[in-house]
C-alpha cells in the first residue's frame with residue numbers, strides 16, 4: 187500500500203510499504219479522508235509539537251476517517267464495511283495511572299505508548315490500523331471529511347469544557363484557522379454571547395463570519411490594536427474568555443493577553459514551535475487565569491470525540507465551510523504547500539483522500 191513518509195529535510199515521499207494486518211483488539215481501515223493539521227506542518231521543519239523524540243522518516247495523519255476492511259480478534263461491535271472516525275493513536279493512554287483513573291487519559295504521562303511502543307495514526311496512507319477502542323461509527327449521513335474533522339471539533343469541545351466554570355458572555359478567539367472556526371461555531375451553538383475573532387487577513391475574517399464562527403471579526407496582526415478593538419466591542423474591558431489558537435512562532439499569546447478583560451481566562455490551544463515569552467506584567471495586572479487545552483479526552487464519562495460527532499451530525503455545527511482543499515495522496519505535497527501558505531492559498535482545512543474520496547456531506 188502507499189503511504190507518505192516525512193523526512194527531516196522537509197521532503198515528503200509517497201512510498202510503497204507492506205499492508206498492515208489487524209492484531210488482537212485492532213482494526214484496519216481504508217482511509218478515505220485525512221486532514222492536514224497545523225501540528226503536521228511542524229514535521230516539515232523537523233520539529234515535534236508533542237515534545238517527544240521523533241524517529242525519521244515519519245508517517246502522520248491523525249485526523250482520519252474511513253471504512254473498516256479487517257477486524258482483529260477480540261474486537262466486538264465493529265464490522266468490515268463500517269464507516270468510522272478514529273481518535274488518533276497518539277492519544278492512547280495507559281489506562282492505569284492516577285491521571286487515567288481520574289478520566290484524564292489525554293494527559294497521561296505515557297500517552298501515545300501502547301505496550302511500550304510509540305504509536306501514531308498514519309492517515310496519510312491507503313490503510314491504517316487503530317485500536318478498536320479508538321474507533322467510532324460515523325452517524326448516518328455524516329461523510330468522511332466531516333468524520334476526519336471530528337478530531338478538530340473534539341479539540342474545540344474540550345477547550346469549551348476547560349472553561350465550563352466561566353461565563354461565555356464575551357468571548358475572543360485569536361486566530362482564524364480550523365481550530366478557531368470550530369471553536370467559534372461550538373461556542374455560538376452553546377449559547378455564547380458575543381464572539382469576536384481576531385484574524386490576520388480580511389479573506390479569513392470573511393470566511394469566519396460566513397462559517398458562523400464569529401459575530402464580529404477584527405483584522406489585525408498587532409496585539410495592542412487587537413486588544414483595543416476587542417475592548418471597544420466588549421464593554422470597554424475586553425473578553426471574559428479568550429482562546430489562543432495560533433501557536434507557531436508569532437505573538438498570538440500577547441494578542442490573547444491584550445484582548446482579555448481583568449480576571450479573564452486565557453485558554454491556549456495553539457502549538458508553539460518553542461517555549462514562549464509571557465507578558466508577565468500585563469497578565470499579572472489583569473490577574474488572568476491561564477489554562478492550556480491539550481487535545482481532548484472525556485467529559486462526564488463520555489468521549490469528547492463522540493460529542494463532536496454528535497454536534498456535526500445534529501447540524502448544530504457545520505464543517506463544510508472549513509474544507510477548502512482536497513488532494514489525492516500522490517499530491518500531498520501540494521496539499522501541504524497550500525496549508526503552509528494560507529496567505530496565498532486561503533486554505534483552512536486541506537483534506538487528503540488516500541483512496542479517492544467523496545464530496546463533503548454534513549448533517550442530513
Ligand SMILES: [Zn+2]
Pocket residue numbers: 223224225248249337
Ligand atoms: Zn490535529
Ligand SMILES: [Zn+2]
Pocket residue numbers: 279280281282283284285286287291294295296
Ligand atoms: Zn495513564
